[in-house]
Amino acid sequence: MKMKQCIFCMEWKEDKEFNREHIILEALGGKGDKDICLNVCTSCNSSLGTRVDASLLNQSITKYMRYKFKIRGKNGIPNPFKGIEVKYADTSIVGELKVDKEGKINGFRAKHQVLECNKEKLIVGPRKGFASYVNSKLNENGMNPVTEKELLENRIDFNEHKIPHVEFVEFPEEMRSQYLLYAFPTMLKMAYEYCFITFGEKYLKNPIAMNIRDFLIKYDYKKDTEYCSPTIASLMWISEEERKISLKMYIDNDNIWVQIVLWGMILANICMLEEVFEDEMKIDSGLSVEM
Numbered sequence: 001m002k003m004k005q006c007i008f009c010m011e012w013k014e015d016k017e018f019n020r021e022h023i024i025l026e027a028l029g030g031k032g033d034k035d036i037c038l039n040v041c042t043s044c045n046s047s048l049g050t051r052v053d054a055s056l057l058n059q060s061i062t063k064y065m066r067y068k069f070k071i072r073g074k075n076g077i078p079n080p081f082k083g084i085e086v087k088y089a090d091t092s093i094v095g096e097l098k099v100d101k102e103g104k105i106n107g108f109r110a111k112h113q114v115l116e117c118n119k120e121k122l123i124v125g126p127r128k129g130f131a132s133y134v135n136s137k138l139n140e141n142g143m144n145p146v147t148e149k150e151l152l153e154n155r156i157d158f159n160e161h162k163i164p165h166v167e168f169v170e171f172p173e174e175m176r177s178q179y180l181l182y183a184f185p186t187m188l189k190m191a192y193e194y195c196f197i198t199f200g201e202k203y204l205k206n207p208i209a210m211n212i213r214d215f216l217i218k219y220d221y222k223k224d225t226e227y228c229s230p231t232i233a234s235l236m237w238i239s240e241e242e243r244k245i246s247l248k249m250y251i252d253n254d255n256i257w258v259q260i261v262l263w264g265m266i267l268a269n270i271c272m273l274e275e276v277f278e279d280e281m282k283i284d285s286g287l288s289v290e291m
Contacts, residue, residue, distance in 0.1 A: 076101025
């Protein structure tokens with residue numbers, strides 16, 4: 001029976017209890033054999049996905065970058081505009097953009113609302129639940145409800161649908177700051193796995209690695225809205241967007257660091273070892289994924 005140790009729970013388990021873990025998350029475009037860590041058990045993989053990976057993946061900025069670069073996940077390409085109200089063309093009607101699983105804007109879902117139009121009230125909204133909404137408004141104004149047939153006979157459709165497109169999205173400073181907070185644990189996990197496949201089992205015994213592992217095992221982005229980093233790290237926004245995510249290792253003052261760049265937007269430098277291993281330190285070309 002072949003056994004191996006999980007690099008997170010540190011338990012020895014049968015080989016069948018492990019799966020292929022992409023260091024650069026599949027939902028971020030991770031692919032290729034070089035990007036694989038085989039020493040994460042299925043239990044930890046699932047738990048880390050829910051508590052740590054989701055910290056980055058569920059943020060609006062991540063969803064927008066996946067939409068922009070058409071990065072598919074298990075459920076397709078996410079809609080980054082969900083919950084964001086925009087106006088339909090040059091009208092007063094507000095709603096949200098619809099995006100299909102291929103990442104293409106394919107419609108507009110109007111919000112339920114009542115507008116003044118030529119001194120009359122115009123009731124608008126998506127088709128689903130529209131009849132009940134109309135009747136609720138009629139009831140509020142002391143009017144009799146209408147049947148589905150009457151509703152269809154009085155419904156107004158736009159003669160020519162206008163499907164909008166998005167050229168540029170600017171993220172406010174508050175959103176940027178929050179994003180760095182939620183992105184860091186996932187980036188730390190990526191750096192930890194990268195160091196393991198570079199140095200092997202001896203890395204797991206290093207004090208910084210132990211601190212990082214303990215942090216990741218306990219962290220839950222839904223509960224830990226504030227936390228202390230288990231190691232020295234810096235994160236900042238940089239200039240231009242690009243279709244690439246990369247990890248690269250380097251030595252500075254006898255410390256080993258991993259530099260991570262997300263889409264040319266976020267730069268992270270994370271101290272992963274406070275000493276260089278005695279044997280010859282070989283820095284490889286790093287990991288990178290182009291979408």
